Amino acid sequence: MIPIRIRPVRSDDWSQFETLVSSIAEFHKETHGLTQARFEELTCGHQEPRVLALVAETEDGSLAGYVCGFPIFSFHKGRAGFQVDNLYVSSSFRRNRIGEALMLAVIERAKEIYRAEVFKLGVLDWNTAAIDLYKQLGFEEATKDPKHIQFKREMMP
Numbered sequence: 001m002i003p004i005r006i007r008p009v010r011s012d013d014w015s016q017f018e019t020l021v022s023s024i025a026e027f028h029k030e031t032h033g034l035t036q037a038r039f040e041e042l043t044c045g046h047q048e049p050r051v052l053a054l055v056a057e058t059e060d061g062s063l064a065g066y067v068c069g070f071p072i073f074s075f076h077k078g079r080a081g082f083q084v085d086n087l088y089v090s091s092s093f094r095r096n097r098i099g100e101a102l103m104l105a106v107i108e109r110a111k112e113i114y115r116a117e118v119f120k121l122g123v124l125d126w127n128t129a130a131i132d133l134y135k136q137l138g139f140e141e142a143t144k145d146p147k148h149i150q151f152k153r154e155m156m157p
Contacts, residue, residue, distance in 0.1 A: 002096045004064060006105040009053040011044045016063040017055065024088040028124070043068070048113055052082075054105050056089070056098045065089035067102040069121075071114040081118035082110035087130070099130075103137055111155065119153045 009017060014036050025032035042051040053068035069084040084106065089098045110116040121139065123130045125147055139151035 002064070002093060002098070003059055004056045004096075004098060004101065006054055006056055006101055008049075008109075009043050009055050009066065009068075011040050013055060013063060014039060017053075017066065020063060020066050020088055020090065021086075023090065024086055027088070051085075052106065052109060052113065054102060054109065056093075056102055058093075063090075064093035064096075065098050065102060067106045069106060069110070071110070071116065072118075072120070074118070079117050080115045081120060082106075082114060082116035084119065084121035087121075099133055100137070103133070107137075107153075117155045119155070120150065122148055122150050125149050 017039065018034070018036070021032050021034050043049050043053045048071075051068055051070050053066060055066045056064040058064055065088050067084065067087045069082055069086075072081040072083050073079070074081065084103070087099055087102060089102070107116075107119060110119070119139070120142070121134065123134065125131075125144070131149065134151050137153070139153040141149055142152040143150040
């Protein structure tokens with residue numbers, strides 16, 4: 001495994017972070033519309049950011065990947081949750097358990113910051129590597145449509 005450090009994203013990460021965001025958008029056959037101003041507004045320098053974004057940084061300062069998501073709340077159930085929006089690891093860093101490290105870190109941070117008890121995420125049905133990872137981490141299939149699977153993991157109170 002490559003030595004990495006998982007940490008919150010910072011303003012000075014924009015250049016590398018934008019490359020990662022472009023890569024995941026391309027992977028999903030989409031274009032990205034995230035601007036630096038919006039990135040900083042949503043993620044940087046807040047005790048409770050609107051979007052929690054963590055990066056995997058190598059010893060030389062390269063960003064190998066990222067995970068991001070946002071708090072959700074089921075009012076009628078009285079439960080705080082967290083929706084993982086993106087998990088991405090650059091192809092040259094894959095198969096080093098970086099995705100797993102990012103997921104475990106975002107779960108812990110979301111529990112600390114937002115008191116999240118339920119974690120949700122979606123994955124394209126052909127992305128078997130991601131599906132296997134999420135199942136390994138205790139996520140269970142919640143719903144499925146022709147191209148997309150929703151997973152959920154509940155934490156014990």
